[in-house]
Amino acid sequence: xxxxxxxxxxxxxxxxxxxxxxxxxxxxxxxxxxxxxxxxxxxxxxxxxxxxxxxxxxxxxxxxxxxxxxxxxxxxxxxxxxxxxxxxxxxxxxxxxxxxxxxxxxxxxxxx
Amino acid sequence: xxxxxxxxxxxxxxxxxxxxxxxxxxxxxxxxxxxxxxxxxxxxxxxxxxxxxxxxxxxxxxxxxxxxxxxxxxxxxxxxxxxxxxxxxxxxxxxxxxxxxxxxxxxxxxxxxxxxxxxxxxxxxxxxxxxxxxxxxxxxxxxxxxxxxxxxxxxxxxxxxxxxxxxxxxxxxxxxxxxxxxxxxxxxxxxxxxxxxxxxxxxxxxxxxxxxxxxxxxxxxxxxxxxxxxxxxxxxxxxxxxxxxxxxxxxxxxxxxxxxxxxxxxxxxxxxxxxxxxxxxxxxxxxxxxxxxxxxxxxxxxxxxxxxxxxxxxxxxxxxxxxxxxxxxxxxxxxxxxxxxxxxxxxxxxxxxxxxxxxxxxxxxxxxxxxxxxxxxxxxxxxxxxxxxxxxxxxxxxxxxxxxxxxxxxxxxxxxxxxxxxxxxxxxxxxxxxxxxxxxxxxxxxxxxxxxxxxxxxxxxxxxxxxxxxxxxxxxxxxxxxxxxxxxxxxxxxxxxxxxxxxxxxxxxxxxxxxxxxxxxxxxxxxxxxxxxxxxxxxxxxxxxxxxxxxxxxxxxxxxxxx
Numbered sequence: 324x325x326x327x328x329x330x331x332x333x334x335x336x337x338x339x340x341x342x343x344x345x346x347x348x349x350x351x352x353x354x355x356x357x358x359x360x361x362x363x364x365x366x367x368x369x370x371x372x373x374x375x376x377x378x379x380x381x382x383x384x385x386x387x388x389x390x391x392x393x394x395x396x397x398x399x400x401x402x403x404x405x406x407x408x409x410x411x412x413x414x415x416x417x418x419x420x421x422x423x424x425x426x427x428x429x430x431x432x433x434x435x
Numbered sequence: 436x437x438x439x440x441x442x443x444x445x446x447x448x449x450x451x452x453x454x455x456x457x458x459x460x461x462x463x464x465x466x467x468x469x470x471x472x473x474x475x476x477x478x479x480x481x482x483x484x485x486x487x488x489x490x491x492x493x494x495x496x497x498x499x500x501x502x503x504x505x506x507x508x509x510x511x512x513x514x515x516x517x518x519x520x521x522x523x524x525x526x527x528x529x530x531x532x533x534x535x536x537x538x539x540x541x542x543x544x545x546x547x548x549x550x551x552x553x554x555x556x557x558x559x560x561x562x563x564x565x566x567x568x569x570x571x572x573x574x575x576x577x578x579x580x581x582x583x584x585x586x587x588x589x590x591x592x593x594x595x596x597x598x599x600x601x602x603x604x605x606x607x608x609x610x611x612x613x614x615x616x617x618x619x620x621x622x623x624x625x626x627x628x629x630x631x632x633x634x635x636x637x638x639x640x641x642x643x644x645x646x647x648x649x650x651x652x653x654x655x656x657x658x659x660x661x662x663x664x665x666x667x668x669x670x671x672x673x674x675x676x677x678x679x680x681x682x683x684x685x686x687x688x689x690x691x692x693x694x695x696x697x698x699x700x701x702x703x704x705x706x707x708x709x710x711x712x713x714x715x716x717x718x719x720x721x722x723x724x725x726x727x728x729x730x731x732x733x734x735x736x737x738x739x740x741x742x743x744x745x746x747x748x749x750x751x752x753x754x755x756x757x758x759x760x761x762x763x764x765x766x767x768x769x770x771x772x773x774x775x776x777x778x779x780x781x782x783x784x785x786x787x788x789x790x791x792x793x794x795x796x797x798x799x800x801x802x803x804x805x806x807x808x809x810x811x812x813x814x815x816x817x818x819x820x821x822x823x824x825x826x827x828x829x830x831x832x833x834x835x836x837x838x839x840x841x842x843x844x845x846x847x848x849x850x851x852x853x854x855x856x857x858x859x860x861x862x863x864x865x866x867x868x869x870x871x872x873x874x875x876x877x878x879x880x881x882x883x884x885x886x887x888x889x890x891x892x893x894x895x896x897x898x899x900x901x902x903x904x905x906x907x908x909x910x911x912x913x914x915x916x917x918x919x920x921x922x923x924x925x926x927x928x929x930x931x932x933x934x935x936x937x938x939x940x941x942x943x944x945x946x947x948x949x950x951x952x953x954x955x956x957x958x959x960x961x962x963x964x965x966x967x968x969x970x971x972x973x974x975x976x977x978x979x980x981x982x983x984x985x986x987x988x989x990x991x992x993x994x995x996x997x998x
Contacts, residue, residue, distance in 0.1 A: 342552055342553065343461060343465075343549070343550055343552070343553065344461060344464060345464060345465060345553055347464070350464060354457050354460065354461060357456070357457055358457055361457070381500065381502075384500055385454065385455055385500075388455055388458055388498075388529075388548050388549070389455055389457045389458060391548060391549030392457065392458060392461050392548070392549045392550050393457070393461075394549070399549075
């Protein structure tokens with residue numbers, strides 16, 4: 324089960340995320356839970372593996388907004404960087420991004 | 436302005452448009468305490484909610500990148516729709532280029548992503564809503580709902596703004612009025628009247644668009660225009676007149692225009708439009724003229740009139756307004772005998788000198804001040820009769836003018852009786868002159884009032900007989916004691932056969948009615964002779980004397996006593 328402490332240890336800027344949720348801890352945790360279960364993450368990975376940069380951009384952009392609002396920094400930071408490459412439709416090797424995102428997402432999932 | 440609390444606990448409604456549920460919920464969580472929140476997951480759904488019009492939204496918060504319909508498309512649709520364009524839109528974005536495009540499409544503000552802190556978001560929402568509501572209140576005060584022209588106060592302000600622009604040289608102030616507009620309302624109904632006003636506003640816009648102009652409807656059927664100078668307005672207003680007659684199906688509808696060309700920019704806005712209105716009102720009822728230009732001369736007359744109005748009270752107090760007396764002689768005897776006098780007001784102005792009664796009497800008649808002046812004359816005349824009687828033991832009855840407004844004054848009878856009593860006169864010594872046209876206007880009401888006075892013993896003279904339009908039938912029923920012939924007839928009597936015939940006719944009418952006939956304006960011995968032969972009994976005019984001040988009049992009394 325997600326807790327504030329676990330998220331703090333994970334690296335989320337809990338203070339910022341909570342403020343945005345008007346300091347409602349239950350609401351914040353519910354939103355993080357929802358974000359962790361968002362299928363957009365899987366869509367992003369699938370689109371990147373298939374080299375579909377436009378779809379990948381849309382998914383990354385959406386995730387960036389959600390992770391940013393909840394201040395889940397370990398996911399927000401790599402996804403922000405990725406969004407900019409994808410926005411420019413940069414042809415490059417995205418495997419490193421995929422690895423980082425996958426490992427950070429797994430860590431988050433283990434907290435649930 | 437600024438604090439627009441809705442009555443009671445009713446919250447304003449806000450629409451949040453974002454494809455990410457989490458974002459919608461976070462935002463909703465921030466705003467829900469202060470607002471009623473509605474959600475849409477894309478632009479198309481938002482548009483559906485907005486066009487349903489079940490909710491009146493005070494604000495829309497929208498994301499830009501969304502499936503189905505994105506934020507840019509939605510924003511464009513909202514800002515081009517008359518019903519939705521007045522809802523403020525805040526765009527949520529983290530990208531600068533998107534901000535520029537949003538502004539071009541009409542976005543009012545931005546919220547960054549990740550979201551700013553809740554208090555910042557709340558403050559922005561509140562500010563934008565307040566701004567829009569202030570603006571809409573201002574708009575409704577700024578425009579006349581019927582014609583969409585400016586209201587008076589805003590019009591004045593915009594006139595000043597135009598004046599502040601030095602590249603605009605010459606401007607004209609124009610006042611338009613519809614002649615007998617109330618009859619349009621009465622005959623065809625208020626909605627037709629409103630249509631006519633709207634149509635005029637539309638036509639003015641099509642006439643003046645393309646030049647610098649602003650318009651206002653200060654009240655009822657008046658229009659004020661401030662427009663770039665034109666040399667000629669004939670075509671403009673003739674066209675307007677014709678189109679309006681055709682549109683309204685009222686062929687006699689008529690628009691009057693008063694124009695103050697090349698306004699003096701140092702004058703106040705009120706002064707300019709007062710001037711134009713003066714020109715406009717000057718041709719009221721004159722069907723030969725549709726346009727009247729304000730001029731220096733007109734202004735001088737206006738100022739002169741204003742001065743006379745202002746000075747009237749002081750003139751009565753200082754006795755600069757003096758009652759003169761013109762004798763009336765009975766010519767039925769061998770030597771003419773002083774029979775009575777007519778009181779005539781003269782104004783010896785302390786600064787302007789002698790002022791012609793033709794300058795101030797019609798003016799005071801037009802604004803009701805004549806009543807005050809009449810009261811003054813009555814009072815002076817009554818006390819003069821008493822003075823002469825005390826000095827010479829002889830009563831000279833004096834006739835005074837009774838204006839139309841006096842007749843409808845319910846206090847008239849008492850006022851006259853009080854005067855008579857105060858000066859120990861008998862009512863038949865203060866004779867009352869009523870002009871013929873007053874009879875013609877409202878014969879019934881007047882007849883009743885006059886009958887009452889006669890019952891009290893007052894004598895009524897019908898003045899200016901022949902100048903009005905009395906029907907012969909009316910003459911047989913109206914209550915009068917003396918007929919006074921219009922002086923025009925006398926003037927031409929010995930030169931013009933027709934005038935002489937008319938005088939004969941009036942003499943016969945007086946005989947028929949059994950009342951004495953007074954001829955005024957008699958200047959020559961020959962006229963006196965002619966009138967006497969015809970059977971006219973009383974004569975007044977320069978032949979005997981011009982109107983003179985009371986001291987001078989005494990010589991006529993003395994002469995009479997010696998006879």
